[in-house]
Amino acid sequence: MTEGNGSYPADLKYTREHEWVAVQGKVGTIGITQYAQSELGDIVYVELPKIGTQVVAGERFGTVESVKAVSELYAPASGEVIEVNAALSDTPETLNQDPYAEGWIVKITIANPDEIGTLLSAADYRKHVEDEAN
Amino acid sequence: MLAAAGPPKATPLNDLHRELGARLVDFSGWEMPVQYTSILEEHRGVRSGAGLFDVSHMGEIEIRGGEALALIQRLTCNDAACLEPGMAQYTVLTSPEGTFVDDLLVYRRGPHEYLLVVNAGNTASAFAWLARHAEGDVEVVDASGNWALIALQGPRSLSILQPLVEADPAPLRGYRFMESRVSGHHAIVSRTGYTGEDGFEIYLPSDGAPDVWRALLEAGKEAGLRPCGLAARDTLRLEAGMRLYGNDIDATTTVLEAGLEGIVKWGKGGFIGREPLVLEKERGVARRLVGFELEERGVPRQGYPVLVDGETIGRVTSGTLAPHLGRPIGMAYVPARLAEAGTRLQIGIRGREVPARVVRMPFYERAR
Numbered sequence: 001m002t003e004g005n006g007s008y009p010a011d012l013k014y015t016r017e018h019e020w021v022a023v024q025g026k027v028g029t030i031g032i033t034q035y036a037q038s039e040l041g042d043i044v045y046v047e048l049p050k051i052g053t054q055v056v057a058g059e060r061f062g063t064v065e066s067v068k069a070v071s072e073l074y075a076p077a078s079g080e081v082i083e084v085n086a087a088l089s090d091t092p093e094t095l096n097q098d099p100y101a102e103g104w105i106v107k108i109t110i111a112n113p114d115e116i117g118t119l120l121s122a123a124d125y126r127k128h129v130e131d132e133a134n
Numbered sequence: 135m136l137a138a139a140g141p142p143k144a145t146p147l148n149d150l151h152r153e154l155g156a157r158l159v160d161f162s163g164w165e166m167p168v169q170y171t172s173i174l175e176e177h178r179g180v181r182s183g184a185g186l187f188d189v190s191h192m193g194e195i196e197i198r199g200g201e202a203l204a205l206i207q208r209l210t211c212n213d214a215a216c217l218e219p220g221m222a223q224y225t226v227l228t229s230p231e232g233t234f235v236d237d238l239l240v241y242r243r244g245p246h247e248y249l250l251v252v253n254a255g256n257t258a259s260a261f262a263w264l265a266r267h268a269e270g271d272v273e274v275v276d277a278s279g280n281w282a283l284i285a286l287q288g289p290r291s292l293s294i295l296q297p298l299v300e301a302d303p304a305p306l307r308g309y310r311f312m313e314s315r316v317s318g319h320h321a322i323v324s325r326t327g328y329t330g331e332d333g334f335e336i337y338l339p340s341d342g343a344p345d346v347w348r349a350l351l352e353a354g355k356e357a358g359l360r361p362c363g364l365a366a367r368d369t370l371r372l373e374a375g376m377r378l379y380g381n382d383i384d385a386t387t388t389v390l391e392a393g394l395e396g397i398v399k400w401g402k403g404g405f406i407g408r409e410p411l412v413l414e415k416e417r418g419v420a421r422r423l424v425g426f427e428l429e430e431r432g433v434p435r436q437g438y439p440v441l442v443d444g445e446t447i448g449r450v451t452s453g454t455l456a457p458h459l460g461r462p463i464g465m466a467y468v469p470a471r472l473a474e475a476g477t478r479l480q481i482g483i484r485g486r487e488v489p490a491r492v493v494r495m496p497f498y499e500r501a502r
Contacts, residue, residue, distance in 0.1 A: 042174040044455040045433050063484070065433045067173045068365055068453060071482075119200065 004117055007034045009100055013076065014125035017041040020100065025117055028077055032064065032095060037131045044097045046088040047107045048106065053081045055108060057115045062105065064095065077115040079108035091093040144191035145502035146282045148344040154361055161364060162255035169363035176366035177457040180329055184288030184363035186350055189328075189335075190343065191259025192397035193276065194281040195250040195264060198218045202246050209267055210240065210407055211389055213399035217242040222309045222326055225397055227252075227260055228407030232388045235406045237379055239326065241311060249322070249337075251283075267406075282343035286350060286359075287370075289334035289500075294354040295334055299323060299348075303334065311468060317349040318340075328367060330374025330498055372457045373462065375425060375496030381436055382423060382451040384464050389468065390419045393495075422473040423451070425495035428462035428481060432488045439482040440466045440490075447472065450481060463497050464490075 156167035212225035311324035319342030434453030453464030
C-alpha cells in the first residue's frame with residue numbers, strides 16, 4: 001500500500017476516518033483523502049446530504065460506495081450544509097480522479113472553530129495512514 | 135462458509151500477481167488477486183477485448199473407472215450420459231433434499247475418465263461426498279493440487295490464444311474442450327467461462343502455469359489483454375446472470391428455486407435429491423431466485439432486505455452496480471407469486487426503500 005497514497009496537502013486538516021476539510025473563514029469544504037479513494041477503489045455512488053442539514057462533528061453525514069464497499073462519511077466539524085457537489089451524482093468517479101479539488105463533497109458553515117483545532121495535520125494524518133496500513 | 139484453517143494457499147501464479155501489483159485477499163483458503171488496477175476497467179476490458187484470470191483455486195476432482203459414469207449419474211441432476219469425450223457440462227451435485235452440495239463442470243476426457251471442476255470453498259466437501267458414494271470400479275481423486283487454471287475471457291480470446299496452441303482451438307464450440315499443448319505445456323483447452331463472454335479455460339499442470347500466463351499476456355498485448363481479479367470475475371458473472379455458490383445457491387436452496395430446472399433431467403433415472411425435487415415441482419416452488427434492477431440510484435448488496443408493502447419478503451443474494459450496463463442489478467429469492475418479470479419490489483438500503491422491479495436474467499447477453 002504505497003502507490004497513490006502519498007499526497008496530503010499541508011493546508012488541509014484531516015480526520016482519522018479519512019475526510020479532509022479546507023477552512024476559509026467560516027466555511028469548511030469537506031472531501032475524502034487520496035488514501036480513502038485508493039482503498040475504496042472505483043467509486044460508483046455518493047449519497048449527499050441536503051442543503052440546510054445540520055452536521056455534527058464525528059457523526060455520519062453521507063455515504064460513498066465503491067464497487068466493493070460501502071463507506072460512511074463523517075463530519076470533521078459541526079455546522080450547516082450550505083452547498084453540495086451535485087455533479088458527483090452523475091460522475092462519482094471524480095472522487096477517485098481528483099479527491100482534493102473537483103471531488104469536494106460538501107461545504108458547511110463552521111459552527112465551532114475550536115473543533116478544527118482537534119483535527120489532524122497533514123503530517124499526523126500521514127502517520128495515521130501508515131500505522132493503519134501496517 | 136467456514137474459514138479454512140491455517141495460512142492461505144498460494145497458486146502457482148502468486149509471485150506473478152505480486153509483480154503485477156495485484157491486491158491479494160484470502161478467498162476460500164487461497165491468497166487470490168482481487169484486483170490489479172480498477173474493477174471497472176478490468177470488467178469493461180473483458181467485455182470489449184479480453185481479460186486473463188487466475189482461477190487455480192478451483193478444485194479438480196478426477197473420476198475414472200468402469201463405474202465412473204454411474205457414480206456421476208447418481209450424484210448429479212444433469213445427464214452425464216449425453217457427454218462424448220471432449221464435451222463438458224454444467225451440473226449440480228445435489229443433496230438428498232434437492233439442494234446444492236456444489237455446482238460444477240463435468241468434463242469427459244475418455245471413455246471412463248472424467249474431470250469435475252468444483253468451487254474452491256467446496257473442494258473438500260464435494261470430494262468427500264463423491265468418495266463416500268463411490269462403489270465398485272471407480273476411483274475418485276482430489277487432484278486440485280496438480281492443476282492450475284487460467285481463464286482467458288472476452289471477444290478477442292480466440293485470436294490471442296490461437297498462435298500459442300498446437301491444435302487450432304477455433305473449431306471448439308461452447309462447452310467443448312481438447313487436450314493439446316499451450317506454449318509447449320500439455321493443457322486442457324476448454325471453451326467455457328464465467329463471464330458471459332466467449333473465452334477459454336485452460337487447465338494445466340501447476341509447473342507450466344507461470345510460462346503460459348506470461349505467454350498469454352505477451353500474445354495479448356496489442357489486443358489490450360489485461361490481468362483481472364476475482365472482483366471483476368464476480369461482477370462479470372453477475373451481469374451474465376450466473377449463480378455463485380455461497381451467494382445465490384447453497385445447501386439451503388433447491389435446484390428448482392434457483393431456476394436451474396433446465397439442467398434437471400427427470401428422465402435420466404434416479405439421482406440423489408430427485409424425489410424432493412419431483413415433489414417440489416408437483417406442488418409448485420415456494421420461492422424463486424429472480425433478477426432485479428433498481429429504478430433509482432443505489433447499490434444493492436448481499437444481505438439487503440427485499441420488501442413489498444414494507445414487509446421483508448426476501449434477501450438480496452448478489453448485487454452490484456453493473457459496470458457494463460451502468461445499472462444497479464441484483465439477485466434475490468422472493469415468493470413465487472412475486473417472481474414474474476415486471477413485479478415491483480423495494481430493496482432496503484440502509485433504511486431507505488429503493489424501488490426495484492423483477493427482470494429476466496441474464497442482465498447482459500453478448501451479441502452472437
